[in-house]
Amino acid sequence: EFNVMVRSGAHCVHPFHHQLGIPIEKGTARASFYLYNNIDDVKAFLDGLETLIEASA
Numbered sequence: 013e014f015n016v017m018v019r020s021g022a023h024c025v026h027p028f029h030h031q032l033g034i035p036i037e038k039g040t041a042r043a044s045f046y047l048y049n050n051i052d053d054v055k056a057f058l059d060g061l062e063t064l065i066e067a068s069a
Contacts, residue, residue, distance in 0.1 A: 014060030
């Protein structure tokens, strides 16, 4: 829908999740940027994130 890819899970950093008190079953979501990304990609991610946050409120 937003044309943005994110990854969910523990991202191979189980001790970090444990330190933050995040259960491994819940995990987190991660978005990564690279050299070929531009400001429009960042805006698309932030717009999608804002829409999802508003929808979950």
